[in-house]
Amino acid sequence: NAGVTQTPKFQVLKTGQSMTLQCAQDMNHEYMSWYRQDPGMGLRLIHYSVGAGITDQGEVPNGYNVSRSTTEDFPLRLLSAAPSQTSVYFCASSYSGTGRTEAFFGQGTRLTVV
């Protein structure tokens, strides 16, 4: 059972380049989210989705785009990378049924923008 899979694990970008961070889950979860973690900070929500075709902004959405065409995948796009986007990015998924349950996280993508 793979859970939440993120690719790539590491990436170095030049300022102004664009890229897509991939996230896939095999748990049939409706909810998916992207967070970033910076040194000395907790995880901060970038974007989230409550189902295919439905996305919304979190706390720090600027510079990022998302789309959700399938239940399994939730890619995060950096349109024009900036050094301020150097961070570790985590994708998460969670169950949407009755009752509250935890979010499951991927292993993270460490992104450096030079």
Add this chain to the structure above:
Amino acid sequence: DQQVKQNSPSLSVQEGRISILNCDYTNSMFDYFLWYKKYPAEGPTFLISISSIKDKNEDGRFTVFLNKSAKHLSLHIVPSQPGDSAVYFCAASDGQGGSEKLVFGKGTKLTVNP
């Protein structure tokens, strides 16, 4: 303004003793609280959660206590083991969804000394 606060960046305890990690929150709409454990270069892993209708939840060596009037929760680990050494994040969710929009504290680094 931080809605979830973990005021102790670090905590050091001896193996076999109790570890107590604290978390405060400001948003009275939060009704579901989670603790995550994170090792370096890995994604956060879920430890234990508590709903606002309870004041205590236990799972093996881990117990979470919730004091709603004080907007305070704590995680107790008894007995502490060296493998518990990690960063612990407190997270909260409001009643408008599930765990797709978690708000995290900055984390507490726990070191358990043999």
